[in-house]
Amino acid sequence: MGRLCFSKCRPSRVMGWLQIVFGGLVIIVSMSSLFRFYNAGFFLHNEEICRHFYGVKNVYEGFDIIALQDRVGEVLNRLENLQDKLELTVQKLEKNKEILDKTNITKLEYKKYLEEEVIRPLYSAHIALRQVRLPRLEGIRNSTMKEEPLINTFVIEEIRKYITPKENRVGKVNIYGTERIYNTIGHACVLYKKELEEYMDYDIGSYCEDDWNVAQKLMLSGCDPLPRRRCLTRASKVYQKPYPINESLWKLPDDRNVRWGNYQCRNFQCLSSKNPKRGYSKCSGCFEMEKEKLKWVTNSSLPIDFLISDFLKIKPGEIRIGLDCGIGTGTFAARMRELNVTIISTALNLGAPFNEMIALRGLVPLYVALNQRLPFFDNTMDLIHTAGFLDGWIDLQLLDFILFDWDRILRPGGFLWIDRFFCNRKDLDDFMYMFLQFRYKKHKWVTSPKSKDEVYFSALLEKPPRAI
Ligand SMILES: *[C@@H]1O[C@H](CO)[C@@H](O)[C@H](O)[C@H]1NC(C)=O
Ligand SMILES: *[C@@H]1O[C@H](CO)[C@@H](O)[C@H](O)[C@H]1NC(C)=O
Ligand SMILES: *[C@@H]1O[C@H](CO)[C@@H](O)[C@H](O)[C@H]1NC(C)=O
Ligand SMILES: *[C@@H]1O[C@H](CO)[C@@H](O)[C@H](O)[C@H]1NC(C)=O
Ligand SMILES: *[C@@H]1O[C@H](CO)[C@@H](O)[C@H](O)[C@H]1NC(C)=O
Numbered sequence: 001m002g003r004l005c006f007s008k009c010r011p012s013r014v015m016g017w018l019q020i021v022f023g024g025l026v027i028i029v030s031m032s033s034l035f036r037f038y039n040a041g042f043f044l045h046n047e048e049i050c051r052h053f054y055g056v057k058n059v060y061e062g063f064d065i066i067a068l069q070d071r072v073g074e075v076l077n078r079l080e081n082l083q084d085k086l087e088l089t090v091q092k093l094e095k096n097k098e099i100l101d102k103t104n105i106t107k108l109e110y111k112k113y114l115e116e117e118v119i120r121p122l123y124s125a126h127i128a129l130r131q132v133r134l135p136r137l138e139g140i141r142n143s144t145m146k147e148e149p150l151i152n153t154f155v156i157e158e159i160r161k162y163i164t165p166k167e168n169r170v171g172k173v174n175i176y177g178t179e180r181i182y183n184t185i186g187h188a189c190v191l192y193k194k195e196l197e198e199y200m201d202y203d204i205g206s207y208c209e210d211d212w213n214v215a216q217k218l219m220l221s222g223c224d225p226l227p228r229r230r231c232l233t234r235a236s237k238v239y240q241k242p243y244p245i246n247e248s249l250w251k252l253p254d255d256r257n258v259r260w261g262n263y264q265c266r267n268f269q270c271l272s273s274k275n276p277k278r279g280y281s282k283c284s285g286c287f288e289m290e291k292e293k294l295k296w297v298t299n300s301s302l303p304i305d306f307l308i309s310d311f312l313k314i315k316p317g318e319i320r321i322g323l324d325c326g327i328g329t330g331t332f333a334a335r336m337r338e339l340n341v342t343i344i345s346t347a348l349n350l351g352a353p354f355n356e357m358i359a360l361r362g363l364v365p366l367y368v369a370l371n372q373r374l375p376f377f378d379n380t381m382d383l384i385h386t387a388g389f390l391d392g393w394i395d396l397q398l399l400d401f402i403l404f405d406w407d408r409i410l411r412p413g414g415f416l417w418i419d420r421f422f423c424n425r426k427d428l429d430d431f432m433y434m435f436l437q438f439r440y441k442k443h444k445w446v447t448s449p450k451s452k453d454e455v456y457f458s459a460l461l462e463k464p465p466r467a468i
Contacts, residue, residue, distance in 0.1 A: 079126045086122065090114050153190060159200040162227040186371065188222030196223055202231040210234050213262040216349060224371045234259065245362045249334045250289050253360035258353045271352050280351030282327045283388050287357070292331040304420055304448045304458035308335055311417065311460060314443055319415070322383030323366075323376070325390075325406075326419075330358035330365070332385055337363065343385070370402065376409040384410060385417040392423030392431075392454070399434055407438055412465040416440060421457045422450050428457070435459060 093111055151160050165180040174181065189196050199214055208231035215226055238256040242248055255267040264279030265271050271278050271287035278284070285291050294300075296308040312319055324332045324345045333343035347354040347365040358365035368374070384406050390399070406416060423431055428447070440461035448456045 076126070079122065083119065083122055083126065086114065086119050090119070150187075150190070153193065154197060156197040156200050158202070158204070158230070159185075159197060159227060162200070183227065184225060185227050186222050186224045188224075189218070192218055192221055192223050196227075200227060200229065202229065204230045205232070207232050207234060210259065210261050212349070219369045219371070220348070222371055224369055242360055242362070248360065248362040249337065250293060251361075252287065252289060253357060257360055258356045260353075263352060265352065268357075278352070282350065283329070286327075286329045286331065287352070292329065292334075295331055296335055302448055302456065303446050304456045306417070306419070306444060306458060306460060308339065311415070312339065312341075314415075314460075314462075315413070318413070319382045322381050322385060323374070323409070325384060325386040326388040327354070328388055329354060330361050330363040332387070333358070333363045334361060341383075343383075370398075374405055374409055378408050379411045381409050381411060381414055383415045383417065385419060386421075387419035390418070390421050392427055396430060396434065399431075403434060403438070407463065410463045412463055414463050415443075416459075416461045416463065418457065418459045418461070421459075422454055423457070425453055425455050428455055431457070435461070438463070440464065 090111055093107060093114075151163055154160050154163075162183050163185060165182050167180045168174050168178075185196075195214065195218055199211065199218065202208055208229060218224070218226055236257055236259050240254045240256050242253070242257070243251055252268040258268075260266045264277055265275075268287055271280070273285040273288065296306070299305075299307070319341055321342045322336070322344075324330075324343050326332075326346065327348070327350065328345065330345045330347075333345045336343045342364075344364045344366050345358050346368055347358055348367070348369060349355055355365040355367055366375075390402075410416060418435065421431070438461075440463055442459065442461060444458065444460040446458050450456045
């Protein structure tokens, strides 16, 4: 590298020197592309495992990782030296005013130029290079055999970084008592490699694409939990402050508080059940507050519809927190809130802004798909209410896992309120067995015909205390 001489030389020479620096950056960038390429050969020291997971074709025999690592070390050192020198020069420039006064570029402009155009990119190149994760030469840690191969199925650097386990800083113990943190993604992500890589291909720190629908599609396809991203999510440019809680519960929110780009509708009125092009099918009518106001507080013509007041009378004051699993706009939670019961409502944005709607009403939406174990601890909830999504389509074994998970989070004496479950008449016995297997106390248990072939079923069940 040429000798540094800012304080003595003319701008043309400075520019020449900068060219060398940028040349270096180009080398660095191409180096990091090299790593991406060759990292596919990660397991060349452990071919057996590699064969097991990926077959032999991905092993690049003969690639000298040690040499590559030495090379990176060298580049890192040089970068560090360069950075020091540049910063020193800026300091010197600040002291020696008159040198640059003669030229057409002012000293201040020069300093700014160096700081913004040279030091900052150099610094980020430095950081980026440090974050390139090289294969470990010592072999694979016992515990990471499972996920380290996964890293090498991805090409996009951001997702590789994301799923690489993050070791605690040297000598530190984390609050969880683990040596490292695993950022996880659902294993089904591997099936959606292209979409996931698209999703993770962004400029760090800049705006994300308006792609929540891509994210949701991945979630619903089993790529769940999704990786976090280091880009800024977009928001409505004209976001209005939400209505106060005494108004928000029963009022359609301000249209300006939703980004409508990925929906068929462009405002809340359009989501009305009267509109055949509303873009969603489940819970039609649930964006009409007049209809919603009737639910669970007025006697319906069907015996399967229970009233909240009747339910709360079973154990006055004992129902305080719960979960509403279903598809809707949070009306159950709104009613319960008025009665001082806190309900979290699961919601997916299936064709309409359900999450935004619930949140703008002043309630808590929980954005989860069916794929996941619920993020609540055992024996914590007073109530699980479910309406609108559990019905005859569901695989019995899937339903079984879901019911056991609900049982897990319900506290002893807590309630499972199955609201308007429906299925084919001939399947009813199978489903009944599912619900009965837990030996809950039956407070209400009602079936009612839905159509010629289908039946409705509602139940109010209490989880018993368990001796063990
Ligand atoms: C400043 O710029 C003018 C024209 O752009 C040029 O004639 C002059 O030589 C420059 N001065 C210095 C010191 O470079
Ligand atoms: C894996 O762990 C076991 C016991 O914890 C140890 O005996 C073995 O040597 C370890 N293997 C590797 C490759 O570190
Ligand atoms: C809601 O509460 C605010 C004060 O907290 C009050 O000014 C406003 O009038 C109330 N709105 C309604 C509809 O009651
Ligand atoms: C519902 O009907 C029952 C009797 O059928 C009656 O006692 C009760 O008051 C009614 N509740 C409401 C909210 O109309
Ligand atoms: C809810 O709590 C508030 C404040 O504690 C109380 O004033 C109100 O009466 C309660 N409402 C019901 C229905 O219990």
